[in-house]
Amino acid sequence: MPDNVHTKYLLSEDQMPRTWYNIMPELPKPPEPVLHPGTHQPVTPDDLAPLFPMALIMQEVSTEPYIEIPEPVRQIYTQWRPSPLFRARRLEKALDTPARIYYKYEGISPVGSHKPNTAVPQAYYNKQEGVKKLSTETGAGQWGSALAMAGAFFNMDIEVFMVKVSYQQKPYRRNLMQTFGATVHASPTNLTDAGRGILAADPENMGSLGIAISEAVEVAAKSGGTVKYSLGSVLNHVLLHQTIIGQEALLQLELADDYPDMVVGCVGGGSNFAGLAFPFIGEARKKGLKTRFLAAEPMACPSLTKGIYAYDFGDTVGMTPLVKMHTLGHDFMPPGIHAGGLRYHGMSPLISQLHAEGIIEARAYYQNSVFEAAVQFARTEGIVPAPEAGHVIRPVIDEALKAKEEGQERVILFNMCGHGHFDMAAYDAYFAGKLQDYEYPAEAVIEAQQRMPQVV
Amino acid sequence: MPDNVHTKYLLSEDQMPRTWYNIMPELPKPPEPVLHPGTHQPVTPDDLAPLFPMALIMQEVSTEPYIEIPEPVRQIYTQWRPSPLFRARRLEKALDTPARIYYKYEGISPVGSHKPNTAVPQAYYNKQEGVKKLSTETGAGQWGSALAMAGAFFNMDIEVFMVKVSYQQKPYRRNLMQTFGATVHASPTNLTDAGRGILAADPENMGSLGIAISEAVEVAAKSGGTVKYSLGSVLNHVLLHQTIIGQEALLQLELADDYPDMVVGCVGGGSNFAGLAFPFIGEARKKGLKTRFLAAEPMACPSLTKGIYAYDFGDTVGMTPLVKMHTLGHDFMPPGIHAGGLRYHGMSPLISQLHAEGIIEARAYYQNSVFEAAVQFARTEGIVPAPEAGHVIRPVIDEALKAKEEGQERVILFNMCGHGHFDMAAYDAYFAGKLQDYEYPAEAVIEAQQRMPQVV
Numbered sequence: 001m002p003d004n005v006h007t008k009y010l011l012s013e014d015q016m017p018r019t020w021y022n023i024m025p026e027l028p029k030p031p032e033p034v035l036h037p038g039t040h041q042p043v044t045p046d047d048l049a050p051l052f053p054m055a056l057i058m059q060e061v062s063t064e065p066y067i068e069i070p071e072p073v074r075q076i077y078t079q080w081r082p083s084p085l086f087r088a089r090r091l092e093k094a095l096d097t098p099a100r101i102y103y104k105y106e107g108i109s110p111v112g113s114h115k116p117n118t119a120v121p122q123a124y125y126n127k128q129e130g131v132k133k134l135s136t137e138t139g140a141g142q143w144g145s146a147l148a149m150a151g152a153f154f155n156m157d158i159e160v161f162m163v164k165v166s167y168q169q170k171p172y173r174r175n176l177m178q179t180f181g182a183t184v185h186a187s188p189t190n191l192t193d194a195g196r197g198i199l200a201a202d203p204e205n206m207g208s209l210g211i212a213i214s215e216a217v218e219v220a221a222k223s224g225g226t227v228k229y230s231l232g233s234v235l236n237h238v239l240l241h242q243t244i245i246g247q248e249a250l251l252q253l254e255l256a257d258d259y260p261d262m263v264v265g266c267v268g269g270g271s272n273f274a275g276l277a278f279p280f281i282g283e284a285r286k287k288g289l290k291t292r293f294l295a296a297e298p299m300a301c302p303s304l305t306k307g308i309y310a311y312d313f314g315d316t317v318g319m320t321p322l323v324k325m326h327t328l329g330h331d332f333m334p335p336g337i338h339a340g341g342l343r344y345h346g347m348s349p350l351i352s353q354l355h356a357e358g359i360i361e362a363r364a365y366y367q368n369s370v371f372e373a374a375v376q377f378a379r380t381e382g383i384v385p386a387p388e389a390g391h392v393i394r395p396v397i398d399e400a401l402k403a404k405e406e407g408q409e410r411v412i413l414f415n416m417c418g419h420g421h422f423d424m425a426a427y428d429a430y431f432a433g434k435l436q437d438y439e440y441p442a443e444a445v446i447e448a449q450q451r452m453p454q455v456v
Numbered sequence: 457m458p459d460n461v462h463t464k465y466l467l468s469e470d471q472m473p474r475t476w477y478n479i480m481p482e483l484p485k486p487p488e489p490v491l492h493p494g495t496h497q498p499v500t501p502d503d504l505a506p507l508f509p510m511a512l513i514m515q516e517v518s519t520e521p522y523i524e525i526p527e528p529v530r531q532i533y534t535q536w537r538p539s540p541l542f543r544a545r546r547l548e549k550a551l552d553t554p555a556r557i558y559y560k561y562e563g564i565s566p567v568g569s570h571k572p573n574t575a576v577p578q579a580y581y582n583k584q585e586g587v588k589k590l591s592t593e594t595g596a597g598q599w600g601s602a603l604a605m606a607g608a609f610f611n612m613d614i615e616v617f618m619v620k621v622s623y624q625q626k627p628y629r630r631n632l633m634q635t636f637g638a639t640v641h642a643s644p645t646n647l648t649d650a651g652r653g654i655l656a657a658d659p660e661n662m663g664s665l666g667i668a669i670s671e672a673v674e675v676a677a678k679s680g681g682t683v684k685y686s687l688g689s690v691l692n693h694v695l696l697h698q699t700i701i702g703q704e705a706l707l708q709l710e711l712a713d714d715y716p717d718m719v720v721g722c723v724g725g726g727s728n729f730a731g732l733a734f735p736f737i738g739e740a741r742k743k744g745l746k747t748r749f750l751a752a753e754p755m756a757c758p759s760l761t762k763g764i765y766a767y768d769f770g771d772t773v774g775m776t777p778l779v780k781m782h783t784l785g786h787d788f789m790p791p792g793i794h795a796g797g798l799r800y801h802g803m804s805p806l807i808s809q810l811h812a813e814g815i816i817e818a819r820a821y822y823q824n825s826v827f828e829a830a831v832q833f834a835r836t837e838g839i840v841p842a843p844e845a846g847h848v849i850r851p852v853i854d855e856a857l858k859a860k861e862e863g864q865e866r867v868i869l870f871n872m873c874g875h876g877h878f879d880m881a882a883y884d885a886y887f888a889g890k891l892q893d894y895e896y897p898a899e900a901v902i903e904a905q906q907r908m909p910q911v912v
Contacts, residue, residue: 172881
């Protein structure tokens with residue numbers, strides 16, 4: 001039975017932050033440059049212009065601490081923002097823990113995840129510069145459906161390359177994109193050189209985010225300027241747009257008169273974790289706080305915990321610029337776990353750098369233990385997590401139980417980045433005992449390293 | 457591009473109504489009595505005690521204008537309530553209409569519909585009286601998943617009889633119920649006399665809400681008191697619990713400084729429509745307002761527009777008490793439209809009476825025109841409606857276009873009772889041109905009438 005106490009902390013529309021938070025000025029040292037894939041020289045804005053509108057390229061390299069949210073974007077945000085901050089009182093009670101657990105819930109957005117926070121501004125800036133069509137990749141479909149929705153709002157065509165294994169596992173998310181009017185392909189396709197090359201070598205290839213990125217980038221690059229490319233994670237400007245989450249959480253925790261000892265998120269490319277954590281990392285660095293930051297990833301695709309920190313391509317075929325990041329190798333094919341959004345060989349360069357500098361911790365989890373935690377969350381809090389979001393609940397429960405063991409208080413904040421309403425087949429498979437636990441083979445990254453670009 | 461104006465009206469937790477609104481005292485005349493199925497005499501509370509806890513039986517017959525929401529229920533409500541009231545500015549713009557369109561959005565509840573508003577208090581009152589297990593029916597699964605969630609919160613067993621055609625069309629909603637720990641059967645089953653009888657006559661029977669109710673009632677009736685029955689619509693106490701929606705909307709429209717000319721909802725058993733409309737009907741009667749109230753139903757199952765107003769059973773087999781309502785006959789098997797929540801032969805007695813007295817209008821719609829409207833709503837407002845909710849959007853768009861034709865302002869308020877994230881296969885079928893438009897045959901109700909109980 002719930003206590004007679006607040007479980008939800010809301011902000012009014014007027015309290016919604018008017019700027020995104022840029023962590024760049026708070027980095028201990030400047031980020032490593034992004035390199036041209038051919039020359040290995042630092043890329044210029046002009047190099048990126050075929051793919052992105054100039055406004056986003058400028059955000060990518062900005063060192064301004066705050067960047068204003070355009071009013072039309074802010075207007076659309078207010079449909080689901082500020083998102084609620086919840087105290088997980090029923091989960092705390094079930095765990096009998098002295099820990100106080102808070103979560104930001106991004107599943108109330110129309111497509112059920114945090115992805116519209118960047119899909120809307122990306123569509124907006126492209127529209128401003130006259131772009132009529134965007135190509136993109138998607139794993140489980142959270143990103144693709146968010147961009148499809150934004151495309152519908154701004155009257156733009158959206159072409160989505162959806163990783164084939166997810167296309168098959170999650171037909172409802174494909175339907176969702178189509179309902180918004182987007183065109184969706186199961187990647188690898190026969191529509192691009194990248195896809196044809198992959199299929200020639202392996203006709204049964206089930207796809208990966210890296211391959212889908214190659215295909216979407218190729219469509220934009222070969223369009224003669226009529227199509228731009230849009231990415232749902234990894235890049236600085238994408239993470240920037242998500243920081244509205246953490247900035248809201250800072251204000252909401254003031255309402256709760258509390259502050260986290262630990263901030264936790266799941267990571268694929270890193271955007272939902274960064275969105276919550278970056279404003280708190282900024283606070284910690286400015287005020288000398290000892291807040292811990294934990295990124296949770298799948299054991300099947302453990303770029304932060306098992307990858308190497310090196311220059312690599314963002315895509316599989318090698319069309320994107322080279323970025324310094326934690327990577328399992330651009331040609332790594334992650335097993336078909338249900339957390340399709342976490343099946344990425346690389347990691348956001350900003351998160352990689354923060355991890356390399358010891359500011360962020362990382363842990364990897366097997367999917368069965370993730371679903372066990374997700375079910376416990378669903379039965380206590382009522383919200384069924386997306387499999388990606390399940391990855392953050394596992395360490396949260398573990399930490400809350402550790403707090404109980406140690407008999408000490410602890411304040412844990414995490415990003416509940418989306419609901420699992422499109423992922424119920426994964427729960428069905430979990431209950432049927434059909435989910436496989438994959439482990440990334442230790443020697444694989446050594447081999448992958450030999451196929452990575454050699455940057456001097 | 458959205459205007460720089462409010463689209464969302466929120467209430468704080470403290471502003472959430474502390475009572476449910478009971479329309480009973482505002483009825484032009486007292487409701488017709490509920491009759492015992494055997495004796496045809498008015499039922500007593502004791503007659504109903506095998507099925508329901510006494511607190512709910514008392515609410516069923518209460519004539520108090522306001523009934524207090526218990527604090528533990530209120531606590532759980534605050535997870536998703538007060539729900540937002542939206543102004544559909546992007547839809548208005550797409551329609552180029554002078555109408556102002558507002559909608560309450562109940563899809564932000566953890567299971568994505570309005571059903572938890574009554575599932576939580578029903579579980580609570582049963583728990584208070586020591587009940588450990590509830591049996592219920594569900595169509596599309598909105599109700600079943602809401603009760604499964606409430607069961608998880610209150611640590612009660614939930615057994616759900618899910619209409620077989622929906623069980624097959626909507627596996628994700630079955631998975632959702634199972635994730636909350638509920639037991640789910642495809643109805644008709646071999647577990648009850650009612651189900652066995654139906655299957656003996658027709659082994660291929662795809663089920664109906666009426667049959668599923670028979671099965672769930674039988675489980676409770678034969679349990680010797682260990683199992684109670686829970687219903688997701690139709691009954692007075694269920695509609696009562698939903699009135700929190702309309703009461704919130706009254707407060708939110710004050711914030712918007714506006715008032716509806718027309719209140720619209722879709723009806724299966726009637727609970728989401730009543731939840732929004734009853735408080736406005738109360739206002740209209742108290743203040744002499746000329747507000748119109750429109751109930752939208754499927755052409756395939758048009759109980760208000762084609763049914764007769766008579767005493768009939770709430771279930772197919774004839775186990776429930778007799779209620780006076782609009783009915784297509786308790787043995788009517790509605791076609792397998794995707795709006796599974798609207799496939800009910802009868803109608804709430806309160807709504808039936810208000811319709812019979814001319815206070816409520818009703819219209820019926822084909823499912824293809826419903827999905828056309830739902831897609832337009834999704835592409836402008838970002839929210840993909842459940843097929844049930846699509847039924848309310850069709851008349852809303854029609855009325856907005858009529859306002860445009862007539863060149864006059866109009867304020868339309870509707871209940872967007874749930875999202876369609878579990879119903880995407882229906883959209884897929886719509887786009888593929890595979891949805892059939894069913895029409896209820898005019899002569900059917902005459903035949904059905906001959907099989908209805910003859911109450912003198």
